[in-house]
């Protein structure tokens with residue numbers, strides 16, 4: 001099996017996000033960068049699949065030089081090779097342009113199944129996996145919590161509001177990983193040593209022959225709307241405090 | 257020139273979902289500003305009769321493909337059909353729901369239409385004739401205002417955020433031939449496993465009562481469930497409670513769980529870690545019950561009670577019973 005896992009480097013979930021004074025983006029200084037948590041599920045599933053059916057896992061990432069660390073992390077977890085698409089025109093690119101870059105790189109290699117995260121926790125877009133599937137003209141199963149692959153097809157469980165769908169698709173396909181799919185492994189020390197010698201191809205947009213003209217643009221970033229300070233209900237008697245909250249919810253907030 | 261504000265209405269089992277009315281109302285508002293029409297794409301089997309309901313919320317024309325192939329949502333059939341009718345009619349703006357299926361469909365459409373989309377938006381406006389969509393990024397730590405240069409300008413709207421306003425328009429049915437057959441569906445639905453709890457899904461719930469690590473164990477969630485029952489609420493959980501195996505994954509609220517925006521969110525024994533806040537801080541009202549006065553959840557809460565949840569939650573149930 002030729003398995004591809006797309007990984008994005010994102011700020012650690014604890015990171016303090018500060019908007020640049022001109023609102024053009026975030027301050028990157030002091031941020032700890034990690035693999036997108038949903039991509040960890042994707043890489044793990046890719047590795048499990050390889051261990052079951054044999055084959056190779058290639059990780060692909062678009063991002064600046066620091067992204068190499070995240071590629072190495074995936075290699076240390078057990079992936080065989082990496083492709084690093086590094087081009088300033090693609091840093092913070094919109095979903096279509098990113099997917100287009102990934103598609104161009106993936107078209108050059110054999111693939112039977114492609115994993116993405118269901119969403120990258122920086123831009124929180126949740127688009128790239130589906131756009132990639134469309135650009136490669138292959139089916140998609142998104143936000144997947146369980147996967148079975150065999151006999152040239154994949155069976156995926158996708159929770160929706162009030163139900164679960166069991167999807168069946170031919171290969172190749174794109175799977176976007178949701179929490180619950182698996183428990184990602186940690187890289188072992190020998191894994192980390194080996195990863196240093198694994199091959200990573202570095203490419204830019206020109207080498208991929210893609211357009212970098214954005215389809216969507218962040219005009220401005222703003223801090224989240226401030227919430228008015230809340231009220232702490234004081235007192236000793238639990239029943240009185242509870243009754244007061246219920247009263248406020250009915251009379252002031254009017255939500256019950 | 258592209259013209260018209262369109263939505264893709266979401267229906268399931270022959271009934272429009274509430275978010276479809278939110279989409280219609282939001283589209284109507286934009287269209288009125290632009291002096292334009294609202295169009296809705298409606299796909300399904302036996303759904304033509306739903307068009308007047310969309311008309312009630314401001315839709316001028318409902319583009320219907322009524323066919324057995326659309327009885328069940330599939331990415332392949334739905335995306336092909338919407339892409340076709342959109343290409344034929346060239347709307348300027350296309351809005352979809354940021355629901356599970358809406359996310360799947362809209363993202364695939366971004367690929368098919370080679371355009372851009374603002375995901376999971378909470379505010380829309382028109383500036384210089386163009387759509388500007390406001391959306392949380394970095395788990396709500398910042399907000400971004402997005403413009404789309406591709407066509408149509410696409411945006412997903414977060415359910416429960418935009419009001420559904422009645423504003424009667426014609427809701428005229430325009431049938432179109434989607435040109436899709438069963439053979440086009442590569443990813444098929446083999447089975448639908450209905451959730452039999454009868455509870456509203458977290459992402460659609462108007463009231464949520466959530467329990468975290470402070471619940472101490474799965475056996476104690478009965479007090480959360482009793483309060484939820486009285487309020488007509490859905491039960492949620494923090495990741496700590498889910499990872500401990502006390503609650504199913506589908507209950508998790510937060511950055512790696514569900515993003516919810518109910519009218520009321522009651523957090524019990526939840527500290528308010530940044531990753532939890534990421535999933536619920538756009539709730540209209542937040543109540544926190546926590547025995548630690550310094551718990552970060554209180555910074556987000558409209559009403560807070562600093563006390564033992566095992567004393568407070570049953571009293572909330574009692575007090576709510578009296579008025580509900």
Ligand SMILES: Cc1cc2nc3c(=O)[nH]c(=O)nc-3n(C[C@H](O)[C@H](O)[C@H](O)COP(=O)(O)OP(=O)(O)OC[C@H]3O[C@@H](n4cnc5c(N)ncnc54)[C@H](O)[C@@H]3O)c2cc1C
Pocket residue numbers: 013037467468469470471493494495496497508509510511512513514524525526527528529530531532535545546547548551563564565566
């Ligand atoms: C990559 C990543 C993703 C994450 N995603 C999520 C996510 O999606 N959702 C999520 O929730 N978390 C997520 N987390 C975890 C998050 O960091 C916190 O660990 C988690 O939210 C804590 O859950 P909690 O508030 O229930 O537990 P705790 O932080 O342990 O808080 C328990 C609270 O209960 C209170 N308490 C205890 N006993 C009582 C009592 N008797 N009465 C009243 N109060 C009491 C305590 O004072 C405390 O504040 C993520 C973490 C990471 C690293």
Ligand SMILES: Nc1ncnc2c1ncn2[C@@H]1O[C@H](COP(=O)(O)O)[C@@H](O)[C@H]1O
Pocket residue numbers: 006007008009036038039042060061062063095098102115116117118119120121123124125126127128129
């Ligand atoms: N720059 C990138 N490099 C590699 N993969 C990416 C990149 N951006 C997004 N992806 C993949 O697409 C998924 C969804 O991303 P997004 O649409 O940005 O939320 C991520 O979880 C990754 O698997």
